[in-house]
Structures are given as structure tokens and as C-alpha cells.
Amino acid sequence: MILTKTTEYAVRVLIFMAHEERGLFTARYVHERLRIPYKYLTRIMTDLAKQGYLESIRGRAGGFRFQKNLNKITLIKIIEAVEATDGFDKCILGLEDCSDENPCALHFVWEKTKKEFMKNLSNTTLADLVSIEIKKF
Amino acid sequence: MILTKTTEYAVRVLIFMAHEERGLFTARYVHERLRIPYKYLTRIMTDLAKQGYLESIRGRAGGFRFQKNLNKITLIKIIEAVEATDGFDKCILGLEDCSDENPCALHFVWEKTKKEFMKNLSNTTLADLVSIEIKKF
DNA sequence: CATAAATACTACACAAAAGTAGTATTTTTA
DNA sequence: TAAAAATACTACTTTTGTGTAGTATTTATG
Numbered sequence: 598m599i600l601t602k603t604t605e606y607a608v609r610v611l612i613f614m615a616h617e618e619r620g621l622f623t624a625r626y627v628h629e630r631l632r633i634p635y636k637y638l639t640r641i642m643t644d645l646a647k648q649g650y651l652e653s654i655r656g657r658a659g660g661f662r663f664q665k666n667l668n669k670i671t672l673i674k675i676i677e678a679v680e681a682t683d684g685f686d687k688c689i690l691g692l693e694d695c696s697d698e699n700p701c702a703l704h705f706v707w708e709k710t711k712k713e714f715m716k717n718l719s720n721t722t723l724a725d726l727v728s729i730e731i732k733k734f
Numbered sequence: 735m736i737l738t739k740t741t742e743y744a745v746r747v748l749i750f751m752a753h754e755e756r757g758l759f760t761a762r763y764v765h766e767r768l769r770i771p772y773k774y775l776t777r778i779m780t781d782l783a784k785q786g787y788l789e790s791i792r793g794r795a796g797g798f799r800f801q802k803n804l805n806k807i808t809l810i811k812i813i814e815a816v817e818a819t820d821g822f823d824k825c826i827l828g829l830e831d832c833s834d835e836n837p838c839a840l841h842f843v844w845e846k847t848k849k850e851f852m853k854n855l856s857n858t859t860l861a862d863l864v865s866i867e868i869k870k871f
Numbered sequence: 872c873a874t875a876a877a878t879a880c881t882a883c884a885c886a887a888a889a890g891t892a893g894t895a896t897t898t899t900t901a
Numbered sequence: 902t903a904a905a906a907a908t909a910c911t912a913c914t915t916t917t918g919t920g921t922a923g924t925a926t927t928t929a930t931g
Contacts, residue, residue: 599736599844602889605828612839623907637890643909656898659907672843691742692870702749702868703809706858707736710851717843731839733829739919760877774920780879793928796877818918 600676606633607641607679608672611650613734615667615723621660631734641679648678668724673715685711737813743770744778744816745809748787750871752804752860758797768871778816785815805861810852822848 600608609631614622624642628635642661646653652664663670688695689707697704737745746768751759761779765772779798783790789801800807825832826844834845 599822599824599826600828602828605826608840609827625907634890636892639908640910646908653908654898655896655908657906658899659897661908672840685736687736689736689742690746691737691739695870699869701870702863702866703745706851706854710847710854713850714844714847717847721843726839729839732836733832733838762877771920773922776878777880783878790878791928792878792926794874794876795929796927798878 604676604679608675609734611675611723612726615727616731621662623660668722670723671719672721673718741813741816745812746871748812748860749863752864758799760797805859807860808856809858810855822852
């Protein structure tokens with residue numbers, strides 16, 4: 598597994614919200630559109646609000662909307678905000694002190710892949726993803 | 735997390751065995767050298783034997799040795815044999831039917847990197863890893 | 872033949888991620 | 902002002918990966 602379910606959900610939610618013109622998104626609406634378990638979803642969205650990515654409005658006419666500008670939110674930031682572990686920045690064989698100087702057997706194979714992927718995640722903002730056509734969330 | 739612990743262990747064991755000239759490897763010996771929990775390790779090695787990667791010899795002078803030629807065992811095969819899930823070859827957002835024709839938002843961000851990585855894993859055999867110096871297992 | 876030491880098997884324990892349930896709080900609206 | 906509908910919070914349950922324990926089976930060796 599590359600990302601945890603929680604991270605998958607968080608990324609999907611934010612990309613979905615970035616694509617749809619809408620003042621406020623309730624968790625129920627996002628749940629219905631993305632089929633993410635409702636209660637679990639509310640926790641994730643509340644969490645994203647606490648982390649400063651979303652703004653939450655309470656009460657009957659409440660919901661969520663972006664707090665930051667879309668071009669300020671990179672994919673890597675989202676992942677880091679939600680992912681429990683360090684994600685990618687570990688040795689792929691789980692060894693301590695794995696580095697270029699003291700590499701494990703798979704170090705260089707993985708390092709190249711990891712760097713390239715993380716560069717992509719760092720350079721891609723939600724604003725970038727809005728401009729491309731997406732059919733599935 | 736990229737690989738499960740189980741897969742990490744399996745890969746480490748096989749790479750270790752490939753590097754050391756030795757007729758037979760007992761689980762106890764591998765445990766002492768690699769510090770992988772003994773009981774867990776025996777399960778993994780027994781499993782690798784069932785999958786045809788290792789041959790197991792029972793009884794007092796028993797142990798494990800390779801069943802196939804080292805240049806026939808690619809890293810991708812090992813991972814696929816042990817990893818519960820499909821490993822890398824899934825949609826990074828967990829969506830069904832994600833493909834070049836019907837891509838998710840992150841499909842092309844991840845796909846190119848993934849393909850390259852999987853190509854490396856497919857082209858690298860245990861025999862290849864024997865020829866490089868490895869200090870840690 | 873009995874013991875030792877290895878693999879093989881089964882069941883259970885633990886921890887973390889994922890998901891569910893219920894309640895509290897806030898705010899709109901009839 | 903009371904009900905409705907939203908977020909916020911807390912606790913529990915389920916699932917899965919990881920790890921532990923004990924026993925059965927096999928085989929070499931004294």
C-alpha cells in the first residue's frame with residue numbers, strides 16, 4: 598500500500614472540492630458524491646480544518662470551504678498533514694540508518710523512484726489539478 | 735508504508751541468503767543474523783518454500799536453501815508472492831478501474847514513476863544483487 | 872531407541888488503522 | 902422558541918498486520 602485509506606480520502610475530498618464550484622460543502626454531500634463512510638469523513642474534514650486547509654462553518658447552514666488559495670496547497674503538504682507515519686521517507690526494507698553512504702540492497706532503486714515521486718507531489722498544487730479534466734473522484 | 739513488514743522480511747532474508755555461501759540456512763541462524771522475530775520468520779520461510787522459492791529440509795539437520803536459480807528470481811516476483819495486497823499495482827487513490835484511459839486525478843503523477851520502479855524490480859534478480867557489495871541486511 | 876534440533880501447524884495476543892454509534896454543541900429557520 | 906441540520910467530540914467495534922506460545926512431525930545422532 599502506498600497511501601493509507603485516510604490519506605486517500607483526504608486527497609480525494611480536496612481534489613473534488615477544488616473541482617466543483619460551490620460555496621460550501623457539507624460532509625453529507627461529499628459523502629454522497631464520493632461514497633466515503635460518512636462518520637469517518639467528518640473526522641477527516643474536521644481534521645483538515647484544524648490543519649488550516651479547510652475552514653469549517655458550524656450550525657444548520659454549515660459546511661466546509663477552502664481556507665487557503667488552491668495554488669498554495671501542494672499534494673505533498675496534504676499527504677504530510679494527514680499521513681500518520683513519515684510516509685515515504687524511510688528505508689524501503691525498514692532498516693535504520695539507510696543512506697547513500699550506508700545503503701541497503703534496494704536503496705538506490707527506491708531512492709530514485711521516491712525522489713521523483715516526491716518532486717511531482719511537491720510541484721503539483723490543487724490549482725494545477727483543477728485545470729485538467731477529471732472524470733472520477 | 736510502502737511494503738508490509740512481512741515483505742520487508744522476505745526480501746531481506748532472500749537477499750541475505752543469496753549473498754552468503756552456505757549449503758543450508760536454518761531459521762534460527764537467519765534470525766540471529768537478521769534479528770527478525772524467530773517464530774514469525776519461520777512462517778515466512780515456510781511460506782517461501784511453499785511458493786517454490788526455497789526448498790525446505792525437515793529434521794535435525796534441516797534448513798532452507800534456494801530451489802530456483804538466483805537469476806530466475808526477480809524482486810517483483812518475491813514481493814508479489816508475499817505481499818497480501820497487489821502492492822504497487824493499484825490506483826494510488828484506491829479507485830476501481832483506474833487506467834490511462836480512465837484515470838484518477840493523480841494517475842499520471844504516479845504512473846510514470848511507478849512503471850519505472852516496477853520495471854527496475856522486474857529486471858533485478860537476486861543474482862544481480864549478489865554482484866554488488868551490501869553491508870546491511 | 873531416546874534425545875535433540877529442525878520444520879510445520881494451530882491458536883491466541885497485541886497494536887494500529889478503519890469504521891460505527893451516540894451525544895454535545897452550534898446555528899438557521901419555521 | 903423549538904425543531905432541524907450542520908460540525909465537534911468521545912467511545913466503542915471491527916479488521917488486519919504483526920508477533921508470541923505451544924505442540925506436532927520429521928530426521929540425525931549419541
